[in-house]
Amino acid sequence: MLFRNFMAAGAVASLMGTAAFADCGPSGNSVRILGSDFPAIQAVAGAAEANCGSNAGEFTINLRDNTRDMMNQALTPNPAEYTSVIVANSTLTQLMNDDLVRPLNDLVAKYGSHLSPNQLITIDGNVMAVAFMANSQHLFTRTDILEQAGVSGTPSTVDEIIDAAEAIRAAGIMEHPIAMNMKVGWNVGEVFNLFFLAHGGEMFQAGSAEPNVNSPAGLAALADIARLAEYAHPDHLSHASNETQALWEAGQVAMAMMWGSRGGAVLDAEGSTEEVTSNTLLSAAPTAGGGSIPAATLWWDGVTIAKNIADADAEATFAALVGGLKSDLMAEHNDKAIWLIDGFTPGPAAAGVSATAAGGAKPYPMIPYINFMHNALGSELVDFYKGTESAEDALADVEAAYRTAAKEAGFLQ
């Protein structure tokens, strides 16, 4: 914490000019921020403290690894432990399911004139969150290796990726040229989502919580994933972002489906060689089955304000956090994320996410029961990937596991 305060103090010094102009709302209130611990959120929370820390009576920032596991419990009491939680698509759903965040329409009107409309996460006319950065999975390729294997152009469909992988294997360059985040649990479920959405699948039957993954789109998605996994490192069922990034930086893979937020870390010099970084190309996620939808889910991270707190605290928190989402922040932290804020100049690290979003990828669904489906996918598809169960049986298991959870949670009867 001390370290972070020290950094913030530095930021205060450098932002002195803007601090004078910042409208921090009513003074003497309490601002308590909870968020995940990564550079973009550190920047947003740091800017808020630099601008408005002196205006607030109390200003605390708690950035940690397992926010998702505790945010609902933390916001339930009145007053809540935190006045703001930095969330993403799925965690906003998690908070809204328990009615723990407040609509922000009036606060946006008062303090949000600098926001662009697409930053506002609006549900049924209520602004529930203010997004500041975007993220998605997309394709990373090693141009030098593809060239060496005689593949021309960047693969843009699953078939092209597999052809390229086969060419690389046949040329004896790499036995396992593909990397994917397929660690059992959340990641394995997410990989299914990507290809399922790319095949035009709908997770649930229209207007109900009945599952709809045991469908032609589901089977097609599994078939694609299995074909890709054929070329992935044998340990792929234990690989999450940290492992795939390490593989990439070690130069052991030629094509990877990884998060855009890793782009910056992959492209910088740290932990890798010049050969890898200079030949890494970030491009849109591949399309599947002749469709046009990229196999990716679009994510955003944004600011919410707790419901169970005093209105004045809510106002001060919103003013501090949202007031900082300006071009000054971009000037200092441009390359830490793919920002949705005015003044962002996309660098090479943002190319993949931009192309994926432009290609029409679907946002990660904000449905109250999506987490149960995701969890069921994460645990029940393993047998299929290990080759001990057919795709139909695995998807039937997913639906059965989902139904059990959804019944318990009251979404199905």
Added chain:
Amino acid sequence: MATKAESRLTTFKLVSFALVGAWLIIAAFPFLWTIWGSFKVQGDFFSKADWTNAVFGVLTTRETGGAFTSNGYFGAWVQEEFWKNVLNTLVIVFFTVIISLTFGTLGGYALARSGFRYAFWILMAALIFRAMPHITLVSGYMLPFFEWNIWGLKGTAIIVLVAINQPFTLWMLHSFFKNIPKDMDESAMVDGCTRFQAFWHVIVPVMWPGVITTGLFSFLLAYNDYAVTSMLLSKPNETMVPAVASFLGSVQVQGNIMFAVAAVVSATAPLFVLILFFQRQIVSGLTAGAVKG
């Protein structure tokens, strides 16, 4: 006859020495390997290409100019301020041990001296309590702790650690007190002492080996805990083990594995010292405690 017995003896000894030797290597090797590796860079620590890299530090030499580097330690202790986690650990562990022992000594003594059936059932209940998965308990605590505004404090974690380690403490101390002859405190009571006076003047002076041993186990349970400390402590109060886990990286950012390795070694080093000092107490205490188990 004599020679035959003699030769059997040798076989027996040979087999058992071989077993002990093999075990000692297996027990010590991962630690020696990790300590050695903590002074290398990540490429050498994993050394996919050739495991001898890890021994000679080829990549370490290439990257830092020497065969050994203290970058991991510098990163963990200075850059990531691991010393704060160490201080938190010391505070939490100290109070957990003191309170655990006070509660456990009183309860264990009472259970050892009561012949009534309910004493047995309390012991059995303690076993059942110990069977409850800690994750469930910890998740259950969160909401009330937030409601009462005591979440994240060191004191809260201390009380929880004391409570969930009581069953083990109670069992150990109970069997230890059973080994202290009843006559000692009962004759004191015949002389006019109350039960507590008898406990204080007669039992307390002779109970230290058992208490120290139980204290060591309480220490280890608190020192090594992850389930409680990772969920119930706020960031400034975080202890060593969750800090090490966070060095390994999160969903969003890649961690620095060599920081974690250095921190693991730093977190283990006090244990080496501890074992050196207390090995006799551990052994003698276990003898006293477990024989009647």
Added chain:
Amino acid sequence: MKHRTFFWFILPTLSAMILFIALPIVSVFIQSLFVEHEQVLVVSESCGPFGCTQTTSIDTEATEALRADSPLGQYNGLGTYFDRSHLATAEVAEIWKASTGLASFVDGIMDLKFYKALVFTLTYTFVVTPAVLILGLAIAVGVNNLPKALRGIAIFISLLPFLVATIVGSMILSWMLDGEGIIGATLQNIFNDPSLTIKSSTPLMWIALIIYGIWHTLPFSFIVFYAGLQTVPGDTLEAAKVDGANKWQTMINVVVPHLMPLVSFVTLMLLMDNFRVFEPIVSFQAEAHAQSLSTFILSDLREAGNPLYASAGATSILTIIGVAILLSPVVVRTWRDFSAKSH
């Protein structure tokens, strides 16, 4: 000891346990009997950086009204215990009907996660526990035979694996087992198969977890048995020697019976801890190959986002029942000892 005195002595420890363990167990049990109210859903337009879509959300006001009426939710009896995520009685009956023989029945059962986890957990428990008991005794005897000067250092080294946090100890081993770690890489060299990895093979992963379990808990049984060996009466050993018994016979007929009470104590603790195996699975990233009841609880409470308290509660209670069943022979023995002593 008088009831009143007993009460004051036991009060601190008992109130700590009641407050932080017994009451939570009761509340967890109660929660496991209820499921959530029917959620009132509304469909509306939602917009964000990536455009607008029709999405479903919870009508929190309507749901709140239901919740206010009966805050615990809908009473479900033991329904959660028998659902697909737990005992799965209906599914088991169906598989039984559809099965063509024992093999296909077992195959069907292994598709249900509760039973799959149970198979791993029991295998783990019943391999690790006896192995730790036997090896612990053997090493204790070996160390006991060492010259006095060497014993101290042997004990010191032996304690290492037990004294390090599970999460840290298994982390170290996990790095070594990795395809890039020394053990993983050596295995690949020995079998000359670069695609051979522990993390991609179920049998190898089980073996790795079991070896880790033995490595980690062996010091506990070793220390207890070593301590026990110090109390074997010298004259009994002399008598056995005079009767012409050799070392092995003395071991089986004199030493082991003397250590039996210790064996109960160690077995009790080992069975309980092994049945709840959790940290090694997470640290070894072995979720693809091995699951335990404890990993299900984690999944219900954390991965599901909004926790499934009933399901996690039911799994926790089933864990306690499982532990109670495993421990029952040892408990009966302790009861006999206790009755014998108090009369």
